[in-house]
Amino acid sequence: MEHTMEACALDPALDVIVGKWKCSILFHLFHGTKRFSELQKGIPDITKKMLTSQLRELEEHDIIQRVVYPVVPPKVEYSLTEYGRTLEPVLSSIHQWGRSHAEHMRVRRSSLILEDTRQSL
Amino acid sequence: MEHTMEACALDPALDVIVGKWKCSILFHLFHGTKRFSELQKGIPDITKKMLTSQLRELEEHDIIQRVVYPVVPPKVEYSLTEYGRTLEPVLSSIHQWGRSHAEHMRVRRSSLILEDTRQSL
């Protein structure tokens, strides 16, 4: 870390994955190519506008590919780029820490409540 | 990834490290205990308000410790908790990907510009 991490060289990477729905989208695309409507179904609370904008941002960063089939009705498929797959170990690392963190905070809250209880007795 | 990453279990972890100044603060604290004013000097553009609020959030997540010395003038020291240090491999992973991503996008932009130039000839 000493030598590798400058003042905030994290930001460029975080830009790529931060966004209210980006990791949900990535989660689905890691499981294979999906149509716009499939993503909508998989992420029920997202609006078309947000789905579109988040997909565009991921596309700009070369994480995903957008393929338009010139048919009617329109058909658009999204998939990870080969480069996008290099994100997997990073996301996996974040994800695993997040899981243990949730547990850590759960345990911590319990013990803090216990302390409070003891003090109020 | 298949088995480990749910819809968006990334968010709890991202909450911890996302924030305009958090990674800068963490960067400094990974190098050792720092006083409030030292952090301010190390991060010239941050305001007291933001420094305070970001430190408070990191503290709530048990990433950093705040130690107040009852002296005058006041002295407050911030340091990573032992638990906070478990973030290091994660941050390092994000950071490294971010560096290579910056390079990837630089190269990509060059080649896109080349294509444009060719088309306009």
Place this chain on the structure above:
DNA sequence: CGGGATCCTATGCGATACTG
């Protein structure tokens, strides 16, 4: 079906001033 355009709200963040 896969968007775009418009309008609106909520939050993050900054600037400034005050305080024990």
Place this chain on the structure above:
DNA sequence: CAGTATCGCATAGGATCCCG
């Protein structure tokens, strides 16, 4: 020194409607 309080702006994100 290490904060807090107040104000205000900019951006992220949501709701709704329209379109080829």
